[in-house]
Amino acid sequence: MKRLIQLTVNGQAHDLVVTPVGTLLDVLRDDLGLTGAKRGCDLGACGACTVILDGRPVNSCLTLAVEADGSDVATIEGVAAPGRLHPVQEAFAVHGAVQCGFCTPGMVLVTKSLLDECPEPEDRQIREALSGNLCRCTGYVKVLDAVRAAARRLRAREGVR
């Protein structure tokens, strides 16, 4: 039996009809056309489907859409204005932390979530935060460089304000 749910995605409210077994990832990609969250392993092991659900990064492939009813969802499409890059995205590009790009949306969202909560993370905390996001191309050294750079950049920006 289908159900009506309400989701706020990147600030915009949507009324959606979903099946009991449809995941949040299905709804984002297939109903809303937001394909930034990727379907990787589809079993919660790779982190490519990461979105921010009510303030915390989660695997959208393991979150049933019906369970997200009434929630606030932030996806990679919403982190910066169209045509602009979020400082975390910019740092990933500048530091070559992107190769095929499949894991990148998840990594950027996890990084943004980490830096929102902890602007000056130690390497240990960065590794821990990213430990649910697998990359099969670049390795993780450049990703760590990018996260450190993004943290510096965001702190500097905060300082200017």
Place this chain on the structure above:
Amino acid sequence: MAPNPSRKRQSRRGAAQSGMSLSMENGIHYHLPETVSEAVGLLARHGAAARALAGGTDLVPALKLGILGARHLVSLRRVPGLRDIALDGDRDVVIGALATLRAVATSPLVEHACAALAEAAGRTGSPLLRNRGTLGGNVCLDTRCWYFNQSEAWRASRDRCQKAGGARCHVNERENRCVALFSADTPAALMVAGARVELAGPSGMRWIGIEALYSGEGRAPLALAPGEIVTRIRIPKPLAGWRTAYVKHAVRESIDFPILGVAAGVELAPDGTIHAARVAVTGARSAPVRLPEVENAVGGRRLADVGDGDLARIATRALGPLFLSDAVPHKRLLAGLMTVDALARAAGEDSGRRRS
């Protein structure tokens, strides 16, 4: 009919868009009760066809693989109060079954009551999984097996195993008894803490010791009456000098279920004598298990006076036969080493030892 994963490759939209067949989608009913009694009523009414849904991080993969064996999902997210972590008076810490593993891992109350539990929760899955996964869900985790947690196509290549309702166990062929492994991290720590769990069912509430929650059966690891769910977990106030630790070994540290997890607790005198100890292992059998032989071996002595080698051998022997490991001798060795490590860390005598 369970889903056929290969269909997902053929069609990007439609029936297989979520990796599930149409029959599966149509056959699943979702319930959203607002109270515990409503929830257990639904679970009792639908019996074996119903499953309680907490964070979904274990249930949804099972649904996708077609191994859930349930058509009614009873979500607990609207039931009030199940996410709280609170002190009961000034004594026990009471944790709602729907508290996320992240909340448990970062709670100062939990850290104070049982450091091993905070550690085990903080090492369950990845940070992403811990933001959804719950303590109740982890405590009630289904057992896993190489021959069960597989796609329909994979499983179709041989007889259904016992856990899937068939007659044979493909692992333990000699005894033909399901030996699917229990692999949740937190129950080992909860056993060491002497935790009790509150069960709600059609005939009311009851509290049982955490050890009584487990049947030891691979096929159905929880000893719950029909319709019963775990609603709260109670950690007794620790005795003075009581210290705990959790040690985990997994293929990938960042995300995997444990190959083995060992929790230890010791009641330590100022001179380092262990008055009493508790040791529990997860990942070895179809239930988390205490190792009384080890507990007795260290009781009344200082850890330094019990040789590490002897202790490790006692732990290995206590574990009995092991299944579902690429290298059983290695796992047996590991169990001994990890038991020593866990006790040493609990007793604060871990300098120079592995930190894993």
